[in-house]
Amino acid sequence: MSKVTASQQGSTETPLIFLDDICVTFKTRTGSLLRPNRVQAVNHLSLKLGRGETLGIVGESGCGKSTTANVMCGLQSPTSGHVYFKGDDVTKRSAEMRRHIGRVISVVFQDPATALNARMTVSDQLMDPMRVHKVGSSAEQRSRVKELIGMVGLPSSVLDALPGQLSGGQRQRVAIARALALKPDAIIADEPTSALDVSVRAQILNLLMDLKRELSLSMVFISHDIQTVRYISDRIVVMNKGEAVERGTAAEVFDNPQDDYTKLLLGAAPSLLHPDASLLR
Numbered sequence: 001m002s003k004v005t006a007s008q009q010g011s012t013e014t015p016l017i018f019l020d021d022i023c024v025t026f027k028t029r030t031g032s033l034l035r036p037n038r039v040q041a042v043n044h045l046s047l048k049l050g051r052g053e054t055l056g057i058v059g060e061s062g063c064g065k066s067t068t069a070n071v072m073c074g075l076q077s078p079t080s081g082h083v084y085f086k087g088d089d090v091t092k093r094s095a096e097m098r099r100h101i102g103r104v105i106s107v108v109f110q111d112p113a114t115a116l117n118a119r120m121t122v123s124d125q126l127m128d129p130m131r132v133h134k135v136g137s138s139a140e141q142r143s144r145v146k147e148l149i150g151m152v153g154l155p156s157s158v159l160d161a162l163p164g165q166l167s168g169g170q171r172q173r174v175a176i177a178r179a180l181a182l183k184p185d186a187i188i189a190d191e192p193t194s195a196l197d198v199s200v201r202a203q204i205l206n207l208l209m210d211l212k213r214e215l216s217l218s219m220v221f222i223s224h225d226i227q228t229v230r231y232i233s234d235r236i237v238v239m240n241k242g243e244a245v246e247r248g249t250a251a252e253v254f255d256n257p258q259d260d261y262t263k264l265l266l267g268a269a270p271s272l273l274h275p276d277a278s279l280l281r
């Protein structure tokens with residue numbers, strides 16, 4: 001397995017995740033069997049996720065955000081380029097490496113209704129990753145489940161509930177608790193508030209920020225809403241048509257946007273966050 005040093009990646013500390021010149025091309029259903037059409041979902045993208053930072057990835061639907069997230073957590077192999085985890089080249093993962101990365105990088109998806117198993121109680125959903133990865137005794141797993149549900153601000157009475165008996169916000173809290181079950185290094189949150197009622201979006205964002213700080217997590221936060229990304233991120237990458245068109249600290253991107261597309265996003269739709277700013281901290 002080849003290594004890349006921090007200085008080769010242009011920083012003093014080896015990032016948790018480093019995507020180096022990633023391209024992802026998909027064959028589409030249009031075109032013929034011999035000459036399938038292709039879509040370039042990610043086009044020569046390089047980015048780093050530092051330890052303990054929140055990296056926001058923002059752009060319109062179809063610009064390649066989810067594909068980028070999937071490359072980061074190993075759900076998608078790049079067509080070209082390299083993926084480094086803590087400096088190790090993990091582009092071509094063995095089954096063991098895939099398992100390890102699945103444990104240390106967790107994903108929170110947009111819609112908790114589909115991300116959770118409708119037939120499993122909350123308790124079983126939280127226990128599941130620990131059972132699959134054989135972490136702890138059953139007594140330790142049960143105790144961790146109680147700890148997890150408290151961490152996301154839900155009462156232990158919900159542990160016996162099925163997802164369908166919970167509100168959308170409660171379900172997303174359960175999905176976040178499950179993502180934390182194996183004590184990951186990083187969470188990738190892919191549009192985690194988009195499917196939620198506007199009144200609970202700020203609560204979920206605040207929860208993610210609190211957990212990230214308390215647990216010293218790294219986080220990738222993906223959204224098409226640039227105001228939400230600004231609120232939660234330390235650094236931001238703006239994507240357009242598979243490419244990173246702008247990057248910088250949240251303040252740099254907002255106060256002094258350089259790219260026309262970023263300016264367009266900033267001038268576009270109002271924030272999808274609750275209009276009552278007092279809900280945000």
Ligand SMILES: Nc1ncnc2c1ncn2[C@@H]1O[C@H](COP(=O)(O)OP(=O)(O)OP(=O)(O)O)[C@@H](O)[C@H]1O
Nearest residue numbers: 026027028039041060061062063064065066067068
């Ligand atoms: N499995 C796939 N097969 C074919 N094309 C795909 C596949 N996954 C994504 N694409 C295409 O790649 C491009 C980027 O998709 P991606 O889902 O990464 O964008 P996105 O910015 O996350 O969009 P959204 O916000 O709508 O989820 C789109 O044109 C999409 O249709």
